[in-house]
Amino acid sequence: MIPTAFDYRRATSVAEALALLQEGGPEAKLLAGGHSLIPMMKQRLAEPGLLIDIGGLDELRGIEEQDDGDIAIGAAMTHAEIAASELLRAQAPIVAETAAAIGDAQVRNRGTIGGSLAHADPGADLPAVMVALDATIAILGPNGDRQVAAEDFFQDILTVDLEEGEIVTGVCFAPCRSAAYAKLEQRASKFALVGVAAALTLDGGSCSSARVAVTGASSHAQRLGGVEDALAGASLPDGAASAAAGAGDGLEFVNEDLHGSEGYRRAMTAVFARRAIEAAAGRG
Amino acid sequence: MSEPVPITINVNGRRRSAMVEARLLLVHYLRENLNLTGTHVGCDTSQCGACTVLLDGRSTKSCTVFAVLADGSEVQTIEGLADGDELHPLQDGFWEEHGLQCGYCTPGMIMSAANLLQENPSPSEDEIREGISGNLCRCTGYQHIVNAIQHAAERMAQS
Structure with a gap:
């Protein structure tokens, strides 16, 4: 499969990438690992006139603990690098584990967190984790930088709060050990048919508050408010099943394809919410 | 029509330079420009892995990488694995x-x-x-x- 012809520029800095985005206008697309965009270009679902390569930019790399204790991940970090990070394994194991469960080794060697978040495939894993962790997406544009909460960033299918000319530069979140992700995966692609991320605040054997988010089931990653409310004050792990019951019922829109009907995805949302909550509680 | 792009890739220890269309996939560059046909095209949709090569030492599906993205990199294919007549x-x-x-x-x-x-x-x-x-x-x-x-x-x- 051969994509439409395009011009290619390799940016040597984020500033240059921003300038090239301005120059290219709506025809321009950013590419780092290319594992979301290139398959779409091969099917001619995307036909950019200008491809701007930001994959090698040092400014977009790194996994670091900041002065306030939060963890920042650069947009160009690959899933393999995130999966192997000792810092994440210790302080936010859900992020490393989720990255390790994306696609396969070859996909993880190329695909990046920035690409995954900006592309916002409805079956992508990391968006749910970022929403559950209440992560902040860092964005740079011609008018400077801005921060967007992950739950506001994901808006619809393949649609995020990113204006023309803007770049996702990274993501930032507070450390959280008592969080886990569980997914029902499509066996060939490993995309989530349903994936649920649960981040709990635990007080002894009970849950004082929770953030729970789903991907795969609907058009975009979003919180499961009913489950979060049911978890507040629940004793865990015993209360996980009742808190998760009906988790999929409140979703406004549910995906339906040959891999799973709407009813199946709703049912599996409850199942995988329970599993994610139990796994997160087990870390308390 | 887009401009051809100069690339230099170290393939199996040999420096190879070419002018290529930006949309040329790495797997097609290896097979058709360099005649290294050991790397196969299977599904062409990033799933089957028949086109896997090492790009800067990491396994990569070469049907999902443009040759221009590998400019300045090292690529190892199945042809580069043996040491002379001695199999890897x-x-x-x-x-x-x-x-x-x-x-x-x-x-x-x-x-x-x-x-x-x-x-x-x-x-x-x-x-x-x-x-x-x-x-x-x-x-x-x-x-x-x-x-x-x-x-x-x-x-x-x-x-």
């Missing part, structure tokens, strides 16, 4: 353990296994199966492939 331990393992039937997936399997053994020189059977989960064998000869990779890991540990 993975190639030897696939020979000894009958790790192939039709052979179509074999170059990609071996390159994925090379990536795996670099990261984890003595993988368990489960780790091998996870490590090659991005490569499909439609003869379904996975058990022999796993045996071949174990054979190679043991040989590499001895040497």
Whole structure:
């Protein structure tokens, strides 16, 4: 499969990438690992006139603990690098584990967190984790930088709060050990048919508050408010099943394809919410 | 029409330079420009892994990388694995353990296994199966492939 012809520029800095985005206008697309965009270009679902390569930019790399204790991940970090990070394994194991469960080794060697978040495939894993962790997406544009909460960033299918000319530069979140992700995966692609991320605040054997988010089931990653409310004050792990019951019922829109009907995805949302909550509680 | 782009890629230890269209996929550059046809095109949709090569030492599906993205990088294909006439331990393992039937997936399997053994020189059977989960064998000869990779890991540990 051969994509439409395009011009290619390799940016040597984020500033240059921003300038090239301005120059290219709506025809321009950013590419780092290319594992979301290139398959779409091969099917001619995307036909950019200008491809701007930001994959090698040092400014977009790194996994670091900041002065306030939060963890920042650069947009160009690959899933393999995130999966192997000792810092994440210790302080936010859900992020490393989720990255390790994306696609396969070859996909993880190329695909990046920035690409995954900006592309916002409805079956992508990391968006749910970022929403559950209440992560902040860092964005740079011609008018400077801005921060967007992950739950506001994901808006619809393949649609995020990113204006023309803007770049996702990274993501930032507070450390959280008592969080886990569980997914029902499509066996060939490993995309989530349903994936649920649960981040709990635990007080002894009970849950004082929770953030729970789903991907795969609907058009975009979003919180499961009913489950979060049911978890507040629940004793865990015993209360996980009742808190998760009906988790999929409140979703406004549910995906339906040959891999799973709407009813199946709703049912599996409850199942995988329970599993994610139990796994997160087990870390308390 | 887009402008051709100059690229220089070190392929199997040789510096190769060319002017290419930006949309040329790495797998097509290897097969059609360099005549390195050991790297196969299977599904062409990033799933089957027949096109796997090492790009800067990491296993990569070359049907999902433009050749221009590999400019300045090192690429290793199945043709670059043997040391002269001496087979790489993975190639030897696939020979000894009958790790192939039709052979179509074999170059990609071996390159994925090379990536795996670099990261984890003595993988368990489960780790091998996870490590090659991005490569499909439609003869379904996975058990022999796993045996071949174990054979190679043991040989590499001895040497």
